[in-house]
Amino acid sequence: MSKLFEPLALRGGTLRNRLALSPMCQYTARNGFVNDYHIAHYGRFALGGFGLVMVEATGVSPEARISHGDVGIWDDAHVEGLARIAAFTKQYGAVPGIQIGHAGPKASIQRAFQGNGPLNESDAARGEHPWKVVSPSARPVAEGWLVPTALDAQGIAKIRADFAAAARRALRAGFEVLELHCAHGFLLNAFMSPLTNDRTDAYGGSFENRIRLPLEIVRELREIWPQDKPLFVRISAVDGSRDGWTIEDSVAFAKELDKIGVDIVDCSSGGFGVFDYPSGYGFQVPFAAQIRRETGIRTMAVGLIVDPEQAQTIVASGQADIVALGHGALRDPHFPLHALQALDAADPQNPYADWNIQAGWWLNDRQKRLQRLGPLAAAEKRAPEMSEA
Numbered sequence: 001m002s003k004l005f006e007p008l009a010l011r012g013g014t015l016r017n018r019l020a021l022s023p024m025c026q027y028t029a030r031n032g033f034v035n036d037y038h039i040a041h042y043g044r045f046a047l048g049g050f051g052l053v054m055v056e057a058t059g060v061s062p063e064a065r066i067s068h069g070d071v072g073i074w075d076d077a078h079v080e081g082l083a084r085i086a087a088f089t090k091q092y093g094a095v096p097g098i099q100i101g102h103a104g105p106k107a108s109i110q111r112a113f114q115g116n117g118p119l120n121e122s123d124a125a126r127g128e129h130p131w132k133v134v135s136p137s138a139r140p141v142a143e144g145w146l147v148p149t150a151l152d153a154q155g156i157a158k159i160r161a162d163f164a165a166a167a168r169r170a171l172r173a174g175f176e177v178l179e180l181h182c183a184h185g186f187l188l189n190a191f192m193s194p195l196t197n198d199r200t201d202a203y204g205g206s207f208e209n210r211i212r213l214p215l216e217i218v219r220e221l222r223e224i225w226p227q228d229k230p231l232f233v234r235i236s237a238v239d240g241s242r243d244g245w246t247i248e249d250s251v252a253f254a255k256e257l258d259k260i261g262v263d264i265v266d267c268s269s270g271g272f273g274v275f276d277y278p279s280g281y282g283f284q285v286p287f288a289a290q291i292r293r294e295t296g297i298r299t300m301a302v303g304l305i306v307d308p309e310q311a312q313t314i315v316a317s318g319q320a321d322i323v324a325l326g327h328g329a330l331r332d333p334h335f336p337l338h339a340l341q342a343l344d345a346a347d348p349q350n351p352y353a354d355w356n357i358q359a360g361w362w363l364n365d366r367q368k369r370l371q372r373l374g375p376l377a378a379a380e381k382r383a384p385e386m387s388e389a
C-alpha cells in the first residue's frame with residue numbers, strides 16, 4: 001500500500017489516510033450559522049475519501065470574521081449546525097476538524113468572489129456594513145482598508161477568552177481535530193510578524209514577545225482540547241517579504257508548539273508583503289520539510305499539490321505527514337479515491353471497494369460490463385451520420 005494511504009494515528013484517533021481537506025472559506029453562512037450548503041459541501045469530501053475534513057476558518061467572535069459570510073462559533077446556538085457537519089463527515093469515515101480564527105486587520109471585507117477588498121457602498125446597500133477591526137497595531141493592511149484599533153490589555157484578554165470558548169463549543173459539536181489559525185495575515189499572524197507588530201509592550205518587539213499571544217492561546221487550547229484529541233496550528237512559514245517572519249522563526253516557533261503538545265504544524269505561507277519566494281508546484285512543501293526535519297514535530301504540507309504521485313512522494317520521503325488540498329479538492333472531491341486507484345493496484349473484481357457503498361456497489365457492477373466491452377472506440381463517440389435518402 002502507498003504511504004499516502006497508510007493510516008496515521010494521532011493521539012486517540014486515526015486518520016484513514018494522509019489526505020486532508022484544507023480549510024477553505026465558503027462565505028455562505030448567515031450570522032455565522034452554517035446551512036444545508038455546508039453539510040453537502042463538507043460531506044462530499046468525506047464521501048470522496050479524505051482522511052481529514054477541516055471546516056473553514058471559523059470566527060471566534062462576530063468581529064473575528066473575514067466577511068459577513070463566514071462561519072462562526074461565538075454563540076452556543078452555532079453548535080447544532082456544526083455538529084451536523086462533524087457527525088456526517090465522521091459517519092463516512094473522515095475525521096472532522098475545524099479551524100478557529102480571528103481575522104484581525106483583515107476582518108470586515110467582501111467575500112472573495114464579491115471583491116475580496118474593503119466593504120463599500122454597494123455592500124452596504126445589501127445591508128452588509130463594515131465593523132471595527134482590531135490588530136496589534138493601528139496599521140491598515142493597505143491603503144483604503146480599515147484602520148484597526150490596537151488591542152489593549154482588556155482587548156487581548158477578550159481574544160483569549162473568545163478562543164477558549166470557541167474550543168469548548170468545537171468539542172461539543174463533535175470535532176476531533178482543532179486547528180488554530182496563525183497564518184495569512186490574520187490576527188495572530190499580525191502579532192507574530194515584525195512587519196505588522198509595532199507594539200512596545202510584552203506582546204511586541206522581540207521574537208519572544210511577538211509569539212507570546214499565540215502561545216498563550218495554544219496553551220489554553222491544549223488544556224481545553226482533550227488529551228486524546230489532536231491540536232493543529234496553521235502558520236505562515238514565511239511572510240511575503242524576506243525582511244519579515246522567516247523560516248528560522250517558524251522552526252523556533254514550532255519547537256515551542258511541540259513543547260506545549262501541538263500535534264501538527266500546518267505549513268502555509270504569506271499574508272503580509274508581496275510574496276517573493278518560488279511559487280511553483282508544491283511550493284510550500286520545503287517549509288513543512290524543514291520544520292519537520294529540524295524540530296521532529298509532524299507537519300502538514302499544502303499548496304499546489306495537484307497529483308497523486310506528487311502527494312505520495314511528499315509523504316513517503318518524509319517531507320510531511322499529511323498532505324492538504326485546497327483547489328485540488330474543489331476540482332475533484334473524490335481526489336483520494338481516484339489517487340488510490342492510480343497508485344495502488346485495485347482488486348480488478350472490486351475496484352470501487354473503498355467508495356461509499358451507495359455508489360461503489362453500482363460502479364463495481366458496471367465495471368464488469370465495461371471490462372467485457374473494452375475501451376470505447378473513437379467511432380462510438382460520434383453521432384451516426386445522417387443517411388441520405
Ligand SMILES: Cc1cc2nc3c(=O)[nH]c(=O)nc-3n(C[C@H](O)[C@H](O)[C@H](O)COP(=O)(O)O)c2cc1C
Pocket residue numbers: 022023024025026056057099181183184234268302303304305324325326327328
Ligand atoms: C476558496 C478558498 C478559501 C480558503 N480559505 C481558507 C481558510 O479558511 N483558512 C485557511 O487557513 N486557508 C484558506 N485557504 C487556503 C487553503 O487552505 C490552501 O492553503 C491554499 O488554497 C493552497 O492550497 P491549494 O493549492 O491546494 O489550493 C483558502 C483557499 C481557497 C481556494
